[in-house]
Amino acid sequence: MIRKRLPLLTALLALSLTMSSRAQNLPSPREHFGFNIGDDYQLANYTQTEAYFKKLAASDRSKLVDIGMTEEGRHQYMLxxxxxxNHKKLDRYKEISxxxxxxEGISEEQARALAAEGKAVVWIDGGLHxxxxxxxxxxxxxxxxxxxRKxxxxxxxxxxxxxxxVHANPDGQELVSNWYMRESDPKKRSLENLPRLYEKYAGHDNNRDFFMMNLKESQNMGRQLFVEWIPQIMYNHHQRGPAGSVLAGPPYRDPFNYVFDPMMITGIDAVGAAMYNRLNAENKPGFTRLNGASFSTWYNGGLRTTTHFHNMIGLLTEIIGGPTPEEVPLVPQRLIPNGNTPYPVTPQKWHYKQSIDYSLSLNYSVLDYAARHHDELLYNIYHMGKNSIDRGSSDYWTLSPKxxxxxxxxxxxDQRKTAGANGGANSGASDPFGWSGRSSGVPVKYFDQVxxxxxxxxxxxxxxxxxxxxFPTAVKFINALIKTGIQIHQATAEFTVNxxxxxxxxxVVKTAQAFRPHVIDMxxxxxxxxxxxxxxxxxxxxYDAAGWTLxxxxxxxxxxxxxxxxxxxxxxxxxxLQSPQGTVDASASGGYVLTSRSNNSFIAVNDLIxxxxxxxxxxxxxxxxxxxxxGAFFVPAGSKAKAALDKAAKELGVRVTGLSKKPAGLTKVSPMRIALWDSYGGxxxxxxxRWMMEQYHFPMKVVYAQDIDAGDLRKKFDVIVFVTRAIPAVSSGAPRPGGGEGEFGFGREPKTEEIPAEFRPWMGRITAxxxxPQLKKFxxxxxxVVTIGSSTNLAYHLGLPVRNALVEMTNTGQERPLPAEKYYIPGSILRVTLDSTQHATWGMATxxxxxxxxxxxxxxxxDAVAKGDLKPLAxxxxxxxxxxxxxxxxxxxxNGVTAFEAKVGNGKLLAFGPEITFRAQSHNTFKLLFNQLLATGTAQ
Structure with missing residues (x-):
């Protein structure tokens, strides 16, 4: 028997030695990249990084997972x-998580048993921006x-x-690192003046896509976060910290969103304490928190913040540093220790390696906390989910300022009524709101009443x-919820409620589910x-939007x-994910009708044309x-039209009705030559x-300021679209070129000689x-011309009879914008009234x-409205x-007008003050753009 076992034992020993050798022979970053991570003036691109991930995957401690393709066609990996x-039982640990x-359907005893069996799951990403x-x-x-390490x-x-x-943005790393490393002289290397967005469509806004998940990278990460793994902690690395500090991190300033479970907020506090305590113990100063920075937990939609609505401890740090050494600036008010910054940093020269070392310490602090509290983390996410189910299963009132x-x-x-009954004497408490700390407060009956x-x-x-x-757009909304892990039901038959x-x-979306905070928020x-x-x-x-209800x-x-x-x-x-089921009226003898109320009708129309x-x-x-x-669309009956509409019904969910005869008053639709403004830097x-136009099949050409200035625009285009921040204000000059990445301080305006020749046609800005003059001639x-947001400034440049409605008169008789103390509306959702009989607003609700x-x-x-030179639209x-x-x-x-149409010669200006295409989320107002991108002739 012993002799028979010897070959097996020899084979097992050889395999063990091979595996040990494999783990020991992993190349260090220096051996792979040719430099240490954190060396000044050195960056790795994604091609090099992807190759290194594959080498690290040879370790018995790691498994490389391809989570999907990026918008530019690269593989996005999770290690x-x-x-x-643990790798041997990975599927079981995922199931427990x-x-x-x-x-769902788990008792407290079962949850504690699963928590004891399971392993904490921690997400750490990098490179989103x-x-x-x-x-x-x-x-x-x-x-x-x-x-x-051992x-x-x-x-x-x-x-x-x-x-x-998780690598959050492979495309961006390739662009940015190659741009920085293009200079052979290290001292000339710079991250400034990137020619385009570092995410194909969204750039910096890729961190505003995580309740919508339009982008492929967002979808890839969202599936791992909200459907597959659902980690208890996620850590989202960013830059940059407030001036005079090294980094900003948890806990964060108020307000936090009122739908959160309090354990999520205090969970952030607990992990945050581990993070800054470790830095302090390692003599790494400069961590600021709370009101020391602008970061809060109010907003949904960020890679980190959307996890908050799923009971995860979502962490964000914003650290200084880059491959080019820099100075920590002197900000005197940050030198005094306080609750926001217990251990201030002093001015000094800062090297890239310091930022890497800080980040490594922060990662280890989070992982060490998770290792020591793994069963607690697992049980707590269950407890928060159970709380949500209970709240959704009973009468519950979310507390809020209103x-x-x-x-x-x-x-x-009631106090005023009592005072009136007593002849003006106030019989109520002298300190009803407890400011002095001595009042008994407002009687409890008012709590019960409200x-x-x-x-x-x-x-x-x-x-x-x-x-x-x-309904197709409603299904897109449902799919946004599904991508974020929400439980959805669908009716299999007709039913009645109330x-x-x-x-x-x-x-049907019920609120008795673990991710109830996200359901309520959407x-x-x-x-x-x-x-x-x-x-x-x-x-x-x-920090971002104040209101966004999807x-x-x-x-x-x-x-x-x-x-x-x-x-x-x-x-x-x-x-x-769900697909809407459309229909086509097969009995239509005169032709077919597609409603203009459905956004997908525009895809069908573009494909038909x-x-x-x-x-x-x-x-x-x-x-x-x-x-x-x-404004509804009509398609004359015919076999080719029927085949195309059958395809649209199946793939787009459009519902095509029929008419027995061709109606009167038709105007033929024809495609337009569309130009979309962009600028150097993106x-x-x-x-x-651009993403929207591709999704809805509108052919277009991207144009830049030099294209506008070159003239002869009417020979090339029928309509030009200017998004917000393209057209400068009349009195303040033009904005930075780009109005995108540049607004985040990623570089000064470049000189022509600094830019490779291939990108120079993108340079320049729209000028008065x-x-x-070229736009006016066009x-x-x-x-x-279609203008959105601040680009409606074009109306003032053209001298149209319109005025800013949000102004007041000073004591000296001068007009000025309303001060923020009187009027302030950050990103929010407002209701407007529309004239939906106009071509520009067809398909919109009033x-x-x-x-x-x-x-x-x-x-x-x-008088301009009376003559028809101006048409109020909203x-x-x-x-x-x-x-x-x-x-x-x-x-x-x-009574203020927020959208209008103006005659300019034989053409017109469309001015939409609201952000009608906001982050490709505001589907309700997409039609306000789409209507302008299809030409219609005279009535027949």
Missing amino acids: IVTSPE QKLARA ATETVGTHQLIETMWQLVS DPETLRILDNVIILF RVEAINQAYQA LKDPATRDPRGFIIPADQAD GKKYPAGSY FEPQDHPNDFQYQGGPPIRP AYQMGVQVDRVLEGFDGPFKALPYGE ASGVDVYRLPKGAAGQNSVEA SMPSGWV DKSI MEEGGN QSDVYFDASPVFNLAP WFATNKPLRSGWAWGQAYLQ
């Missing part, structure tokens, strides 16, 4: 690092350390933690009817507090249901057909519109002396939600148009 023993995060080069390089160094801390981490190392203010108002109203009012409780669920006009019938195929309005530096002082700007942005018809309900519902598998099928619009609808709205708003000759970000508002000259009909977010002084908006 899973843990102990060899999913079960505890979703908290590619010019923040510390992110990708700390990722490389941390991977190497964890697959090669110290007790590393081994404890590997035994108890599964680390997901509800607290309602308590105050109810109390004060926060136990059945009519104001949170909904138990939402129904998205399948018979709404733009007396209303809903067709089969309708979707359907319900955000109630941002009035946040000022001091009473009567200027507002504190939110159902509002997308114009989805939703019914809120306050009571528990059920029906013939099937639960959809997590992560399984491209295939040679005639398409018309119905400016006044169809006589005797109430369901056919003004404009993010322009990139998003060269560009505006319109006079019959061209159309009351619609728009994304508004300090957007322009106008007063139009009455305006604020009330003094309270706020739907979601924060609007201080919103009463100033009443």
